[in-house]
Amino acid sequence: MNLLEVRDLKTQFFTADGIVRAVDGISFDLAAGETLGVVGESGCGKSVTALSILRLIAPETGRIVAGSIRFDGHDLTTLSNEEMRTLRGHKIAMIFQEPMTSLNPVLTIGTQIAESVVRHMGLTWHAARERAREMLELVRIAEPRRRLEEYPHQLSGGMRQRVMIAIALCCNPQVLIADEPTTALDVTIQAQILDLMLELKERLGTAIILITHDLGVVAETCERVIVMYAGRMVEEAPAASLFARPRHPYTRGLLRALPRVDAEGETGSGRPRLEEIPGLVPALTRPIAGCAFGPRCGFAVERCHTQPPVLSETAPAHRVACWEAGRVAEAAA
Amino acid sequence: MRAPASLEVEGLVKHFPARGGLLARRRAPVKAVDGVSFAIARGETLGLVGESGCGKTTVSRMVLKLIEPTAGRIRLAGTDVTHLSPTAMWEHRRRVQIVFQDPYSALNPRLTAGTIVGEPLENFRLATGREKEARVAELFARVGLRPESMRRYAHEFSGGQRQRLGIAKALSVNPDVIVADEPVSALDVSVRAQVLNLMIALQDELKLTYLFVSHDLAVVRHVSHRIAVMYLGRIVELADKHTLFATPLHPYTEALLAAAPVPDPARRRIKRAILQGDVPSPVNPPSGCHFHTRCPYVEPACRVTVPPLIEVAPGHQVACLKRAVGGGAEPLGRLS
Numbered sequence: 078m079n080l081l082e083v084r085d086l087k088t089q090f091f092t093a094d095g096i097v098r099a100v101d102g103i104s105f106d107l108a109a110g111e112t113l114g115v116v117g118e119s120g121c122g123k124s125v126t127a128l129s130i131l132r133l134i135a136p137e138t139g140r141i142v143a144g145s146i147r148f149d150g151h152d153l154t155t156l157s158n159e160e161m162r163t164l165r166g167h168k169i170a171m172i173f174q175e176p177m178t179s180l181n182p183v184l185t186i187g188t189q190i191a192e193s194v195v196r197h198m199g200l201t202w203h204a205a206r207e208r209a210r211e212m213l214e215l216v217r218i219a220e221p222r223r224r225l226e227e228y229p230h231q232l233s234g235g236m237r238q239r240v241m242i243a244i245a246l247c248c249n250p251q252v253l254i255a256d257e258p259t260t261a262l263d264v265t266i267q268a269q270i271l272d273l274m275l276e277l278k279e280r281l282g283t284a285i286i287l288i289t290h291d292l293g294v295v296a297e298t299c300e301r302v303i304v305m306y307a308g309r310m311v312e313e314a315p316a317a318s319l320f321a322r323p324r325h326p327y328t329r330g331l332l333r334a335l336p337r338v339d340a341e342g343e344t345g346s347g348r349p350r351l352e353e354i355p356g357l358v359p360a361l362t363r364p365i366a367g368c369a370f371g372p373r374c375g376f377a378v379e380r381c382h383t384q385p386p387v388l389s390e391t392a393p394a395h396r397v398a399c400w401e402a403g404r405v406a407e408a409a410a
Numbered sequence: 411m412r413a414p415a416s417l418e419v420e421g422l423v424k425h426f427p428a429r430g431g432l433l434a435r436r437r438a439p440v441k442a443v444d445g446v447s448f449a450i451a452r453g454e455t456l457g458l459v460g461e462s463g464c465g466k467t468t469v470s471r472m473v474l475k476l477i478e479p480t481a482g483r484i485r486l487a488g489t490d491v492t493h494l495s496p497t498a499m500w501e502h503r504r505r506v507q508i509v510f511q512d513p514y515s516a517l518n519p520r521l522t523a524g525t526i527v528g529e530p531l532e533n534f535r536l537a538t539g540r541e542k543e544a545r546v547a548e549l550f551a552r553v554g555l556r557p558e559s560m561r562r563y564a565h566e567f568s569g570g571q572r573q574r575l576g577i578a579k580a581l582s583v584n585p586d587v588i589v590a591d592e593p594v595s596a597l598d599v600s601v602r603a604q605v606l607n608l609m610i611a612l613q614d615e616l617k618l619t620y621l622f623v624s625h626d627l628a629v630v631r632h633v634s635h636r637i638a639v640m641y642l643g644r645i646v647e648l649a650d651k652h653t654l655f656a657t658p659l660h661p662y663t664e665a666l667l668a669a670a671p672v673p674d675p676a677r678r679r680i681k682r683a684i685l686q687g688d689v690p691s692p693v694n695p696p697s698g699c700h701f702h703t704r705c706p707y708v709e710p711a712c713r714v715t716v717p718p719l720i721e722v723a724p725g726h727q728v729a730c731l732k733r734a735v736g737g738g739a740e741p742l743g744r745l746s
């Protein structure tokens with residue numbers, strides 16, 4: 078059963094340079110208990126998608142202009158601010174990239190976790206602090222009782238992200254949106270945090286939307302993946318299928334441009350040339366006639382520059398928005 | 411006799427004085443770099459890899475002579491440059507150039523791209539007037555920027571193009587050594603490939619020596635010939651890249667490689683994190699082997715004795731007591 082259904086979502090920002098089409102008509106589902114990766118480069122709209130679901134787009138700069146977000150019998154785009162506040166941090170929780178800027182520097186860790194429990198679950202402060210201690214234990218912070226009394230600056234980066242996870246999960250959310258949760262962390266700490274997120278997902282049954290630019294992180298944690306480019310979805314597939322047989326030229330290009338720790342058959346000190354994706358991401362202020370990737374694509378034909386390709390299923394659960402997907406698949410084989 | 415290494419550092423140490431608390435009392439120094447030695451041949455890339463606070467950036471700053479080492483020596487093509495007269499420093503500034511991490515803050519927003527790239531030529535009195543302009547145009551072409559873009563300002567360039575400008579600027583004075591500190595970390599994947607390809611092509615053509623500092627194992631593996639792994643101010647392992655990735659001998663290297671995400675779900679591991687806990691503070695690093703507090707193979711001796719960096723196989727150095735005492739080059743094996 079789908080927990081979350083996003084349909085034709087469009088979010089735009091109104092700037093001095095014109096209208097920025099940050100998210101330009103995307104549709105996807107999230108099943109209960111699933112881990113969905115949303116991957117793409119800077120400016121592809123992956124974070125704006127997350128902020129749109131949580132209705133955190135600042136009204137003075139931008140808004141959701143079209144589409145629907147169905148969750149728990151409601152369309153989130155039509156809920157009042159007050160209704161969203163009861164949902165946010167409760168049924169749908171979020172963790173961000175930089176835990177230091179998301180935590181309040183003048184409140185203790187205990188207060189920050191308990192605050193959410195008091196607000197959403199109606200517990201007393203006393204009971205909420207007990208819940209906070211349990212949560213710190215759950216995210217495996219040593220000496221939880223002492224840590225409850227500490228402030229964010231007294232913790233390391235990895236521990237702060239554990240606290241963020243504790244805050245996000247303290248009200249048993251159905252969906253956890255994690256926007257680049259490990260990007261600011263060192264690789265050994267990143268591994269710890271990813272392990273922890275997946276373990277807690279198994280235990281609590283929370284569905285996760287993991288937003289990242291890192292294809293390695295996606296491959297290691299997600300069941301299903303959405304690839305975004307210039308505000309649009311270009312490919313959606315089970316992780317195994319996407320990495321084994323990418324069908325969109327952009328996805329294929331990204332994977333081939335990636336230096337790999339597991340580079341195979343590479344001996345000695347050779348340095349094979351990486352494949353480049355020529356050109357630049359298009360400006361989102363101008364309407365894009367055909368495929369947004371067309372001008373940079375080696376497979377592009379006439380039609381790609383005039384007609385936007387539609388997402389269509391080319392293999393089980395594998396959808397791709399490319400007129401030439403057949404040729405891309407052949408080239409990969 | 412072999413030609414001297416293009417860049418060589420020996421027993422490099424840097425302690426930063428720390429002050430804090432009431433009345434700014436003197437406290438124990440931060441031991442950012444604690445005895446680092448390596449040599450890089452002309453035309454070679456040494457990758458310096460490690461997590462935050464391991465001292466990799468401090469090493470690169472000492473090589474650039476932006477900060478003075480507390481102890482140790484730095485040699486450039488066999489000449490000691492640890493302490494330099496102002497005149498000699500001038501020449502050092504030309505011979506060792508830097509490419510920065512953030513191409514956004516590294517370029518003066520009020521100058522045109524042509525002026526930025528041409529400035530070092532004037533500063534070092536290498537070219538002026540028409541000659542300078544011709545050289546700048548040549549540099550633009552060399553790094554893949556259109557000559558018309560010389561009249562544009564930094565904000566008009568994308569991140570990748572700015573990094574090309576940074577590289578052109580570094581190349582303008584014909585340096586021997588380029589220190590690149592996380593040069594592609596701020597760039598997206600597709601652009602990162604362009605910049606890495608450019609850096610490798612330039613190196614091969616101009617016989618440049620690179621000290622390539624990065625936290626990203628995949629990037630370091632791609633560009634380097636040899637790799638040094640740092641942990642809390644010390645090199646724990648140094649080997650050619652193939653050997654390091656195929657047979658890591660230090661437990662920290664092994665854990666670092668295991669933690670790096672691989673873009674292939676078929677190789678997904680059940681558990682990624684081998685190391686528990688955080689990196690200890692460099693203000694008060696652990697005794698003996700700095701890694702002993704997190705090492706899965708720790709033995710009592712590791713808490714007391716500082717393991718020397720020894721060559722266990724040709725060109726493969728490792729600082730681990732288990733290797734020193736007849737451990738040889740067999741894998742430790744419990745991990746991986």
